[in-house]
Amino acid sequence: MTRTIFMGCILEEIKPIYDLVLKNQKNVLDVMRNNYNIKTLSRSVDDSFKLNNYIPIHALGHGVGLDIHEMPYVNSKNESFLKESMVVTDEPGIYLPGKYGIRIEDTVLITKTDCIPLTNSEKGYVVI
Numbered sequence: 001m002t003r004t005i006f007m008g009c010i011l012e013e014i015k016p017i018y019d020l021v022l023k024n025q026k027n028v029l030d031v032m033r034n035n036y037n038i039k040t041l042s043r044s045v046d047d048s049f050k051l052n053n054y055i056p057i058h059a060l061g062h063g064v065g066l067d068i069h070e071m072p073y074v075n076s077k078n079e080s081f082l083k084e085s086m087v088v089t090d091e092p093g094i095y096l097p098g099k100y101g102i103r104i105e106d107t108v109l110i111t112k113t114d115c116i117p118l119t120n121s122e123k124g125y126v127v128i
Contacts, residue, residue: 002103017054021102021104024092025092033082034110035082035083038082039075057095059075060075062088063088083110090115
């Protein structure tokens with residue numbers, strides 16, 4: 001699980017980027033299910049980021065099992081499908097080198113009809 005938190009305040013320029021990442025993270029959670037094509041899933045996020053002039057530089061997610069990073073790799077090159085009982089991450093992120101990065105990640109269990117988040121915490125703006 002990953003959350004982006006802010007120290008002291010949130011710069012106004014960051015809010016639309018954060019909101020875009022969060023929107024995509026939630027959209028992915030809404031469609032992840034058994035037999036959903038991984039490439040289609042990842043491309044939907046990549047296309048959304050590109051439409052907003054951000055270059056995707058990180059995979060959407062990966063499988064979790066004995067190792068924290070394992071197959072299936074959730075990226076736009078993977079032609080396979082999500083399968084019931086898989087545990088995978090949903091972790092879209094936008095990174096602006098030399099400035100900052102925003103990632104919102106949950107680990108989920110794939111079911112026949114949807115996915116069940118295994119991680120749960122606030123996803124809105126958190127300022128400490």
